[in-house]
Every structure is written in C-alpha cells, then in structure tokens.
Amino acid sequence: MTTETAEPAGPAEAADDANAFVRMTGSGDPERHLVPGKGERPVAGRGNVVVRVEAAGVSYAEVQMLQHLHPFPPAFPFVPGYDLVGRITEVGPGVTSRRVGDRVAAMPRHGAWQRYVRTPARTLATVPENLDAAVAVALVTNGVTAWQMLHRTADVRPGDTVLVHGASGGVGTLLTQLAVHHGLSVLGTASPAKHDAVRALGAHPLDYRAPDLPALIKERAPGGVRAVFDHVGGRGLDDSWALLAPGGTLVSYDSSVAGHEPGQWFRPHVPALRRTARRWVARRLGLTRGRRMSMYYVKPGKNFNADLAALYRLAAEGVLRPEIADRHPLDGATVAVRALLDGGTVGKHVLLP
Numbered sequence: 001m002t003t004e005t006a007e008p009a010g011p012a013e014a015a016d017d018a019n020a021f022v023r024m025t026g027s028g029d030p031e032r033h034l035v036p037g038k039g040e041r042p043v044a045g046r047g048n049v050v051v052r053v054e055a056a057g058v059s060y061a062e063v064q065m066l067q068h069l070h071p072f073p074p075a076f077p078f079v080p081g082y083d084l085v086g087r088i089t090e091v092g093p094g095v096t097s098r099r100v101g102d103r104v105a106a107m108p109r110h111g112a113w114q115r116y117v118r119t120p121a122r123t124l125a126t127v128p129e130n131l132d133a134a135v136a137v138a139l140v141t142n143g144v145t146a147w148q149m150l151h152r153t154a155d156v157r158p159g160d161t162v163l164v165h166g167a168s169g170g171v172g173t174l175l176t177q178l179a180v181h182h183g184l185s186v187l188g189t190a191s192p193a194k195h196d197a198v199r200a201l202g203a204h205p206l207d208y209r210a211p212d213l214p215a216l217i218k219e220r221a222p223g224g225v226r227a228v229f230d231h232v233g234g235r236g237l238d239d240s241w242a243l244l245a246p247g248g249t250l251v252s253y254d255s256s257v258a259g260h261e262p263g264q265w266f267r268p269h270v271p272a273l274r275r276t277a278r279r280w281v282a283r284r285l286g287l288t289r290g291r292r293m294s295m296y297y298v299k300p301g302k303n304f305n306a307d308l309a310a311l312y313r314l315a316a317e318g319v320l321r322p323e324i325a326d327r328h329p330l331d332g333a334t335v336a337v338r339a340l341l342d343g344g345t346v347g348k349h350v351l352l353p
Contacts, residue, residue, distance in 0.1 A: 020353065021114035022333045025077045027068040030337040036330070042118040044092030049121050051086040051104060055133035056112040057141060058336040058349035059170060060254065066337065074110050081112025083140035085133050095121040103127040105140050105308065107300055113333060115353045125305045128312055135315060138170070138322035138348040143311040145253060145298045146175035149229055150182065152303065153294050154249040158183030160226035163217060163243060167203055168194040170348040173323045175229055176201045181319055187220055189213070197346045214239050224248060233272045241279070247290040252276065253297070323347025
C-alpha cells in the first residue's frame with residue numbers, strides 16, 4: 001500500500017499563490033500614488049468566498065478617489081477597483097449558494113485591483129462561461145448603471161428622443177446602444193474626435209463644447225427630449241433641465257471634478273443635490289409640467305443580478321458590444337488611469353490580473 005503526498009509547490013505555483021495588488025496611497029498623480037505590491041492570499045471566512053480575478057474594471061470613480069473628490073472615499077491607503085469578474089477558489093463556512101469553480105461578478109466598489117479578492121457570497125452574480133472577461137466586467141458597474149437609468153429611472157418609449165452626455169464613455173457607449181436597441185432616437189455629446197465612434201453606436205453626435213449646444217439640440221428635438229442622462233453635473237444641469245419635454249426625466253449620475261481642489265470630496269456633487277431637492281419640491285407643487293429630476297447611484301441589491309443577467313444575454317446575442325478602450329496588466333493601472341485623466345478614452349479600460 002502506498003500513500004500519495006502533494007508535491008512541494010514550485011516557483012511558478014508559489015508566485016501564483018501570492019496576492020499581487022495595486023494600492024492607492026494618496027491624492028495626486030497616478031504615477032506617484034498607484035503602487036503595485038504583493039501580499040498574502042486572503043482566506044474566505046464565514047459567509048465569504050475568495051475569487052481569483054480574471055478582469056477588473058477601471059472607472060472614473062478611481063479618478064475621483066485619486067483626487068480625493070469621490071463622495072464616498074475609502075481611507076488611504078487602499079486597493080481600488082469598483083468591479084471584477086473571476087472564479088471562486090475558496091468557499092467559506094455557511095456558504096451554500098456558490099461552489100469552487102463558479103464564474104462570478106462582483107461590485108465591491110474598492111478592492112478589485114488584486115489577484116485574489118475576498119467578497120461576501122450574497123453579493124455575487126453569475127457570469128456566462130463563454131463571455132470574454134473584459135466584456136463581462138465592462139457590463140457590471142457601467143452596464144447596470146446604463147440599464148437601470150434607462151429602464152428603471154427614466155420613463156421612455158420607442159420613438160422618443162433622448163440626450164446622452166458623454167456618449168463615448170464607459171457608461172455612455174452602453175447607454176447609447178441600449179437606447180437605440182429600445183427604439184429611441186439618441187443625441188450623444190462627445191468631443192469631435194469621437195464623433196465617428198458615437199455615430200457607429202447609432203446616435204447623432206454633437207460637440208459637447210459647442211457654445212450653441214442647447215440650440216443644436218432643440219433643432220433636433222423641437223418639443224424637447226424625453227430624457228437627459230447627465231454625467232457632468234454643475235450648472236450644465238440647468239441646460240439639461242431646460243431641454244426636457246413635458247413629462248421628461250433628467251437623470252444625474254455623476255459629477256465632473258474638473259476645477260476642484262483635491263480633498264473637496266463632496267463639493268462637486270452639491271449642485272446636483274440642490275437642484276434635485278428644489279425640483280422635487282416644484283414637482284410636488286405642480287410647477288414642472290410633469291418633468292422630474294433624479295440622482296442615480298449604482299449599488300448591489302434589488303434588481304442588480306437580474307439586470308446584469310439581461311445585459312449578459314444581450315451581449316451573447318451580439319446586440320450589446322461593450323467598447324473596450326484597452327486591456328492592461330495589473331501593474332498597468334497607472335497607464336489606464338492616466339488615459340482617463342487625459343480624456344482620450346472611448347469605452348472601458350480593463351485590468352487583467
């Protein structure tokens with residue numbers, strides 16, 4: 001009778017077992033404050049699983065966090081990364097809904113930029129086996145944001161005209177495709193260099209810097225647009241509100257941090273909050289012609305998994321094609337964030353740990 005024993009781990013296995021990560025150490029330039037490192041692989045613990053990350057998203061949230069202008073900032077230093085796709089390598093006690101080997105997606109809001117991530121099992125969504133990892137992660141935060149704003153926040157019907165600001169961005173490209181698929185006419189703002197990309201999505205492109213932009217939009221939609229999806233915030237929300245048709249919806253889902261000093265973490269978001277509150281009162285008083293304004297913030301919970309599953313079906317059918325700006329190794333996070341800061345990006349940057 002013989003007894004089998006495990007072979008000692010070789011250099012490759014030992015290196016693979018290490019938990020590589022990128023840490024954000026403070027506010028400022030990504031070249032200085034995005035620092036790669038290695039640590040111990042996490043242990044699942046009760047109610048949690050460990051996921052080996054196939055792809056992690058890079059988003060504007062990381063730009064805001066780097067500038068300490070995000071409305072819900074973690075304390076420095078921390079591992080960034082809003083969303084991820086990967087495979088479960090360990091299941092903790094008390095977890096019955098997931099097994100080792102399951103392919104899953106998660107939106108931890110930070111912590112995804114590492115090889116292994118511990119996350120609560122209850123927050124996971126199932127990812128189809130045949131879906132490219134970068135495509136799958138591009139649909140987690142950005143896709144659910146686009147889907148829920150269009151289908152759960154705005155009130156739109158086929159034949160309506162909508163305005164998508166930032167139609168070339170990670171959310172904007174998906175929102176535009178979903179709106180076109182829903183039978184809507186889409187006006188999409190972007191820089192002129194990105195107009196061909198916006199046009200290819202099925203939208204009519206407009207220069208977001210045009211001084212007569214509201215007039216150009218009114219030429220295309222004389223009666224107003226049914227919905228405006230605004231990622232800029234600030235005073236531009238007043239123009240967006242004025243462009244609404246009676247009964248229309250203005251959805252504010254982010255705020256530009258341009259011109260704000262690092263550390264003014266909540267200040268960029270105050271204008272949207274004030275305008276939302278003021279227009280809610282005016283709507284209650286019957287002074288808005290049925291128009292309304294809503295602030296949207298994506299979060300796990302009710303409808304998240306079902307909406308993500310719907311997005312994955314559309315991607316599998318070829319209806320939805322997430323734009324992948326670039327694929328980077330984990331230690332290429334600095335390059336990805338710099339690309340977002342420089343403003344030349346169309347679509348989603350993805351890290352492949």
